Amino acid sequence: xxxxxxxxxxxxxxxxxxxxxxxRDLVVIEAAAGTRAAATFTRNAxxxxxxxxxxxxxxAASPRYLLVNTGNxxxxxxxxxxxxxxxxxxxxAEQTGCRPAEVLPFSTGVIGEPLxxxxxxxxxPAALATLRPEGWRDAAQxxxxxxxxxxxxxxxxxxxxxxxxxxxxxxGAGMIRPDMATLLAFIATDAxxxxxxxxxxxxxxxxxxxxxxTVDGDTSTNDACVLxxxxxxxxxxxxxxxxxxxxxxxxxxxxxxxxxxxxxxxxGATKFITVAVEGGRDTAECRQVAYTIAHSPxxxxxxxxxxPNWGRILAAVGRAGLADLRLERVAIHLDxxxxxxxxxxxxxxxxxxxxxxxxRPEIAIRVELxxxxxxxxxxxxxxxxxxxxxxxxxxx
Amino acid sequence: xxxxxxxxxxxxxxxxxxxxxxxRDLVVIEAAAGTRAAATFTRNAxxxxxxxxxxxxxxAASPRYLLVNTGNxxxxxxxxxxxxxxxxxxxxAEQTGCRPAEVLPFSTGVIGEPLxxxxxxxxxPAALATLRPEGWRDAAQxxxxxxxxxxxxxxxxxxxxxxxxxxxxxxGAGMIRPDMATLLAFIATDAxxxxxxxxxxxxxxxxxxxxxxTVDGDTSTNDACVLxxxxxxxxxxxxxxxxxxxxxxxxxxxxxxxxxxxxxxxxGATKFITVAVEGGRDTAECRQVAYTIAHSPxxxxxxxxxxPNWGRILAAVGRAGLADLRLERVAIHLDxxxxxxxxxxxxxxxxxxxxxxxxRPEIAIRVELxxxxxxxxxxxxxxxxxxxxxxxxxxx
Numbered sequence: 001x002x003x004x005x006x007x008x009x010x011x012x013x014x015x016x017x018x019x020x021x022x023x024r025d026l027v028v029i030e031a032a033a034g035t036r037a038a039a040t041f042t043r044n045a046x047x048x049x050x051x052x053x054x055x056x057x058x059x060a061a062s063p064r065y066l067l068v069n070t071g072n073x074x075x076x077x078x079x080x081x082x083x084x085x086x087x088x089x090x091x092x093a094e095q096t097g098c099r100p101a102e103v104l105p106f107s108t109g110v111i112g113e114p115l116x117x118x119x120x121x122x123x124x125p126a127a128l129a130t131l132r133p134e135g136w137r138d139a140a141q142x143x144x145x146x147x148x149x150x151x152x153x154x155x156x157x158x159x160x161x162x163x164x165x166x167x168x169x170x171x172g173a174g175m176i177r178p179d180m181a182t183l184l185a186f187i188a189t190d191a192x193x194x195x196x197x198x199x200x201x202x203x204x205x206x207x208x209x210x211x212x213x214t215v216d217g218d219t220s221t222n223d224a225c226v227l228x229x230x231x232x233x234x235x236x237x238x239x240x241x242x243x244x245x246x247x248x249x250x251x252x253x254x255x256x257x258x259x260x261x262x263x264x265x266x267x268g269a270t271k272f273i274t275v276a277v278e279g280g281r282d283t284a285e286c287r288q289v290a291y292t293i294a295h296s297p298x299x300x301x302x303x304x305x306x307x308p309n310w311g312r313i314l315a316a317v318g319r320a321g322l323a324d325l326r327l328e329r330v331a332i333h334l335d336x337x338x339x340x341x342x343x344x345x346x347x348x349x350x351x352x353x354x355x356x357x358x359x360r361p362e363i364a365i366r367v368e369l370x371x372x373x374x375x376x377x378x379x380x381x382x383x384x385x386x387x388x389x390x391x392x393x394x395x396x
Numbered sequence: 397x398x399x400x401x402x403x404x405x406x407x408x409x410x411x412x413x414x415x416x417x418x419x420r421d422l423v424v425i426e427a428a429a430g431t432r433a434a435a436t437f438t439r440n441a442x443x444x445x446x447x448x449x450x451x452x453x454x455x456a457a458s459p460r461y462l463l464v465n466t467g468n469x470x471x472x473x474x475x476x477x478x479x480x481x482x483x484x485x486x487x488x489a490e491q492t493g494c495r496p497a498e499v500l501p502f503s504t505g506v507i508g509e510p511l512x513x514x515x516x517x518x519x520x521p522a523a524l525a526t527l528r529p530e531g532w533r534d535a536a537q538x539x540x541x542x543x544x545x546x547x548x549x550x551x552x553x554x555x556x557x558x559x560x561x562x563x564x565x566x567x568g569a570g571m572i573r574p575d576m577a578t579l580l581a582f583i584a585t586d587a588x589x590x591x592x593x594x595x596x597x598x599x600x601x602x603x604x605x606x607x608x609x610t611v612d613g614d615t616s617t618n619d620a621c622v623l624x625x626x627x628x629x630x631x632x633x634x635x636x637x638x639x640x641x642x643x644x645x646x647x648x649x650x651x652x653x654x655x656x657x658x659x660x661x662x663x664g665a666t667k668f669i670t671v672a673v674e675g676g677r678d679t680a681e682c683r684q685v686a687y688t689i690a691h692s693p694x695x696x697x698x699x700x701x702x703x704p705n706w707g708r709i710l711a712a713v714g715r716a717g718l719a720d721l722r723l724e725r726v727a728i729h730l731d732x733x734x735x736x737x738x739x740x741x742x743x744x745x746x747x748x749x750x751x752x753x754x755x756r757p758e759i760a761i762r763v764e765l766x767x768x769x770x771x772x773x774x775x776x777x778x779x780x781x782x783x784x785x786x787x788x789x790x791x792x
Contacts, residue, residue: 045721046714046739076710078740111707112741297693297779298787305788311507314472318442325441343442344474345508383693385784391694392701 003136003152003167007190008032008230011135013142016123018116019071019109026120027142028092028127029066029186035230036192037063038199039104040206042223049074049081049115050105051222053089061101066186066226067092068106069120070145070171073222076112084115091121095128106184108145108171108222140169143184146390147172147265153257155250160243162235164191168254172262183210185225185258191247192231197239201251202227209255212378214294215266227251263379268386271303274364278375285322286376289367292320300383303363308354310339317367329370335363399532399548399563403586404428404626407531409538412519414512415467415505422516423538424488424523425462425582431626432588433459434595435500436602438619445470445477445511446501447618449485457497462582462622463488464502465516466541466567469618472508480511487517491524502580504541504567504618536565539580542786543568543661549653551646556639558631560587564650568658579606581621581654587643588627593635597647598623605651608774610690611662623647659775664782667699670760674771681718682772685763688716696779699759704750706735713763725766731759 009031016026031037039058041051057063067088074081089103107115130138140150154167168187193201206225229237237247264272275293280286293299296316302309313332318325332340334357339349357363381387405427412422427433435454437447453459463484470477485499503511526534536546550563564583589597602621625633633643660668671689676682689695692712698705709728714721728736730753735745753759777783 044711044714045716045718046710046723073707076707076736076740078738081740111710295691297783301784301787304784307788311469311472314442314507315440318440322441327442340472342474344472344477383784385781387693388697388700388779388781388784391697392703 001154003140003169004154004156004165005133005136006165006167006188006230007133007232008035009188009228010131010133011139012127012130012132013135013138014123014126014130016069016119018069018119024138024142025070026123026127027068027139028124028131029068029139030131031064031188031228032230032232033064035062035064035228036195036198037226037228038195038202039224039226040202044223046076048107048222049077049085050107051224052082053085054104054106054224057089057101057104061099063104063228064098064102065092065096066104066106068143068184069109070143071109072107072113072115073109073111074107074115075222077114080114084117087117088115088120092124095124104226106222106224108143108184136167136169143169143171145171146267149265151258151261151265153254153261155254157246157250159191159237159246160235162233164189164233164235164247164250166250166254168258170258170262172265183223183225183262185210185255186228187226187251187254188228188230189251190230190233192233192236193229193247194239197237198227198229201248204248205252205255208252209259213259213263214291214378214380215263215269260379263381266381267390268384268388269381270361270384271382272362273303273380273382274362274377275380276364276375276377277367277369279369279372280374280376281372282374283376286369286374287378289317289320289322289369290376290378292316293365293367294378294380297383300381303358303382304384306355306358308334308339308351308358310345310354313365314340322369326370331368331370333366334358335360397550399536399565400550400552400561401529401532402561402563402584402626403529403628404431405584405624406527406529407535408523408525408527409531409534410519410522410526412465412515414465414515420534420538421466422519422523423464423535424520424527425464425535426527427460427584427624428626428628429460431458431460431624432591432594433622433624434591434598435620435622436598440619442472444503444618445473445481446503447620448478449481450500450502450620453485453497453500457495459500459624460494460498461488461492462500462502464539464580465504466539467505468503468509468511469505469507470503470511471618473510476510480513483513484511484516488520491520500622502618502620504539504580532563532565539565539567541567542663545661547654547657547661549650549657551650553642553646555587555633555642556631558629560585560629560631560643560646562646562650564654566654566658568661579619579621579658581606581651582624583622583647583650584624584626585647586626586629588629588632589625589643590635593633594623594625597644600644601648601651604648605655609655609659610687610774610776611659611665656775659777662777663786664780664784665777666757666780667778668758669699669776669778670758670773671776672760672771672773673763673765675765675768676770676772677768678770679772682765682770683774685713685716685718685765686772686774688712689761689763690774690776693779696777699754699778700780702751702754704730704735704747704754706730706741706750709761710736718765722766727764727766729762730754731756
C-alpha cells in the first residue's frame with residue numbers, strides 16, 4: 001500500500017552529492033505551523049552532533065523542518081560537527097523564513113568524517129523545490145543508505161468522526177556499508193495531539209517496536225525517531241478512552257511495521273526470527289533472556305543453517321544471568337514444536353520435526369520460564385555469510 | 397616445549413567410540429593419594445550432569461581420578477544424565493579400588509544426547525592400561541573435540557630449595573562442531589598446597605586467564621577447570637611471601653598461556669586481539685567496556701577485514717552502559733597508533749597508519765576512559781567467514 005499523505009506535511013528531496021554523485025541523499029520534511037513533535041534518540045553515550053543539536057532544538061521550539069542527510073553521520077566529529085549541524089539548520093531557516101531552532105537535523109552514514117556542509121547547503125534549494133504532500137515514497141528512498149528497499153507504513157481510520165492518517169518512514173540497521181547501525185524513523189499524523197501525550201504515545205510505541213529489534217546489538221550513535229502531529233485533521237486525541245486507545249494502536253502498528261521491515265532488511269538476513277519469553281518475574285528479565293538469545297552468534301548461525309540446535313538455545317537461557325532459574329520449569333518451543341521441557345529434550349521431539357520448523361523463513365522461539373506472569377517479545381535476524389561479507393567489505 | 401611430567405600424576409587415554417570410531421575420546425588422569433584439588437565450574441544455570449556430579453564429589457572427597465570423555469556433553473539430559481555420570485564414576489572406582497566420590501567426571505561434545513555409558517565403561521580398561529607420567533601430550537590430544545591442535549603449558553622452577561613443576565592442558569572454545577563452547581582445563585603441580593590456598597590461587601589465576609577470554613560470549617554448560625597439587629615435590633607453598641608469589645605466578649602463567657592458546661585456536665580466528673581498558677572507576681566497568689568491544693560483531697568483522705573502522709570501537713564504548721561517561725576524556729589506541737582523542741579522530745591519525753596496524757595478526761585495542769585508576773584486559777578473536785561456516789555446518 002502506497003504511503004498516504006498527511007495533511008500539514010510536505011516532503012522534498014534532492015541529490016546533494018554528500019558522498020556519492022547522482023544519489024538522493026538530502027531530505028526535507030516540512031510540518032505546518034502548530035505541529036507538535038515528540039522524539040526519542042540513541043542512548044549511546046557518544047551520540048552524533050545532529051542528535052545533540054536536535055535534542056536542544058526540540059527543547060527550545062516546535063519543529064517546522066526535519067533536515068536529513070545520508071552519506072555522512074556527523075558523528076565523532078567534535079566541536080566542528082556541532083557547528084556544522086547548527087550551520088545546516090541556520091541555512092535551512094534562512095531559506096524558509098523559520099528560526100534555526102525550528103529545524104531538527106539528522107545524519108546517517110560514515111562516522112568520523114567532517115560533514116560536507118557546503119554541498120549540503122547547496123542542495124537545499126533543490127530539496128525545498130520538490131516539497132509536496134505526496135513526497136513520502138521519495139523521502140523513504142532518500143533516507144536509505146545501505147537498505148535494499150525503502151520502508152514505510154501507513155494507516156487511516158475514523159477517529160472522533162473525522163478521518164485520521166498516520167504515515168511513517170524508516171531506514172534500517174542494514175549496515176551494508178560497514179559504518180554503523182543507524183536507525184532513523186519519521187512518523188506523522190494529522191490528528192491534534194497534546195505535546196505530553198504525543199511523547200507518551202511515542203515512547204510506548206517505540207518500546208514495543210524500534211526498541212524491540214536487534215541485528216547485532218550494536219546501538220548506533222545516530223538513532224532517532226520523530227513523531228509529528230499536525231492537527232490538520234481537525235480532531236484532537238483524548239488523553240484516555242476509546243479514541244485514545246485507537247490512536248495509540250495506530251501509532252504502535254506503524255512503528256511495529258517499520259521496525260519489522262528493518263529486521264527483514266537486516267544485513268545478510270535470511271530469516272525473520274521472533275523471540276518471545278514468557279513466565280518471567282518481570283519484563284526486564286524476559287527482555288534479558290530474549291536479547292541473550294537474539295545476540296548469540298551460535299543461535300544465529302544455527303538459524304542460518306536451518307539447524308534445530310536446541311542445546312544452543314538452552315545454553316543461552318542458562319547464561320542469561322537470571323537468579324534462581326529452575327531448569328526443570330523451563331520449556332522452549334520453535335513455532336508449534338516443543339523442543340525442551342523439564343530441563344531436557346521434550347520426549348515427543350524428533351530432529352525431523354525440528355528441521356521442518358527451521359526451514360521456514362519466519363520462525364518464533366518461545367521460552368517459558370515458569371516463574372511469573374511477565375513477558376517480552378523482540379525480533380531479530382540470523383547470522384549469515386553475507387553479514388560477514390557486508391561488514392568486512394572495506395569502506396570505499 | 398613438551399609438557400613436563402608432574403610427580404604424582406599419571407595420564408592415560410583410549411578410543412572408546414563414544415561418537416566416532418578410531419578417535420581418542422576417553423582420558424583418565426590419576427592423582428596420587430594425598431593430592432589436594434580445587435576447581436571452578438561454568439556459571440551457566442543449565443550446567444551439564446557431570447558438572448553437578450563433579451561439584452558434589454569434590455565437596456565430599458579429595459579426587460583420585462579425573463574421568464574425561466569427548467563426543468558427548470551429557471548436558472540437557474535430565475535425571476538420566478546424572479545417573480549416567482554417577483555410573484561412570486562407579487565403574488572407574490571399581491576398576492581402581494577407590495571410592496566413586498573420588499572420581500570427578502567431565503564431558504564435552506553434543507548437548508542433549510544420552511551418554512553412551514556402556515561404550516564409555518568398556519573403554520576404561522584400555523585407558524587405565526596406558527596410565528603414565530608422560531601422558532600429558534596424549535591427554536591434551538584426547539580431550540580435543542574440534543580444536544585444531546592440542547594445548548598445553550608447562551613451567552618448572554626452584555621453590556623453597558626444591559624443583560617444582562606445573563603442567564596443564566586445555567581444550568578450547570573452538571566450536572568447529574556446532575554444539576557448544578566447552579572449555580576444559582586440567583592443571584597439576586607437585587608442590588604441596590593447602591586446600592583453601594589452592595582454591596584461592598586457582599580462582600585468582602582463572603579470573604585473569606580463562607575468565608578473560610571470549611570468542612562469541614556463549615558460556616558453555618560444561619566449562620570446568622581443575623588444579624591438582626600432589627605434594628610429591630616435597631615442598632609446601634606458603635600462604636604469603638616470595639615463595640607464595642612465585643607459585644601464584646607459575647599457576648597464573650600456565651593458565652594465561654592455555655587461555656591464549658584457546659583464543660588463538662578459536663573458531664575461524666584469523667586474528668588474536670587484546671582488549672585493554674584503563675582509567676575506569678572500577679574493574680567491573682573496565683570489563684564491561686572490554687566485553688562490549690569483544691562481542692561486537694561489527695568490530696569483529698572489521699578486524700577480519702583489517703579495516704581500521706574506529707567509529708565502531710567508539711560506538712561500542714559509548715553503548716557499554718557507563719554512567720556519566722565523558723566523551724572528551726576518552727582515548728582509543730590500536731597498538732601504538734592513537735585513533736580517538738577528545739571525542740573525535742586524533743588529529744595525527746591517518747587511515748594509512750590505521751591500516752598498517754590492522755594488517756597485523758596480533759593487535760591490541762587500548763581504551764583510556766579517563767575517570768579513574770582501574771583497568772582490565774581480555775583476549776578475543778575476529779569474526780570470519782569460517783566462524784559462520786563452522787557453526788552453520790549441520791551436526792552430522
